[in-house]
Amino acid sequence: MSNNPVIVAQALISGRVLDQVQNLPVSRGLTLSLWYRPAPEGDAEAGEYLPASFYKKVTSDGYFCFSASGGSVFGDRSPMPDMQFRLDIKAPGYQPLSHDFELASGRLVSTESDLELAGQSREVTRITGPFDDLTLELSPTPLRLTGQILRDGDPEAPLANAEVTVSAPETRPAVTTDERGFFAIDNLPLAREITLTLSDGSDDQSQTVRLDYRQPVNNRRFIFR
Secondary structure (H helix, E strand, C coil): CCCCCECCCEEEEEEEEEECCCCCECCCCCEEEEEEEECCCCCCCCCCCEECCCEEEECCCCEEEEEECCHHHHCCCCCCCCEEEEEEEECCCECCEEEEEEECHHHCEEEEEEEEECCEEEEEEEEECCCEEEEEEECECCCEEEEEEEECCEEEEECCCCEEEEEECCCCCCEECCCCCEEEECCCCCCCEEEEEEECCCCEEEEEEECCCCCCEEEEEEEEC
């Protein structure tokens, strides 16, 4: 690689961050951090990741782009080294996500060209290449469901010692209501809605619950008919 200044920014990685359950863009409190290190050669151990000081653009609808000039990562080494990257993504109410990828130097093209700057012709190096455009999904933090089961026709009569089971889209171990008919279920499946099976020991009934991921704890009242 020549010692000419690299002045043209090249998109390195871009894409969009979506909610895994609702398939909607994640924007509130979204933070993205990009790290890099030279790919190890032979039997050498990989070094520590370093923060990549790239230009970052994040829009309100979950789109992002990291761009950089070649010299900011690859320096003046020739041939240019292969690089490993890690993209860390966080947002309130979601589980953090790390995405690893590698950029082989063979994918980059280095060209020399002339550019007019302040009336003078300057020779510059441009780095171009095909880079990743991704759709990344963040998993919401699993919710907690609390509730109370009452008998039909008598709201003052709670259903004690009843079993409550998440039966869809995944099965969860049954919990038992207390003497006032209250129960709590942690670590709900990641889904827009779940199905509960309520049992008083002789009869089973199903209830569908649409989950609200804006609240870490969802609360419902059920009537056992």
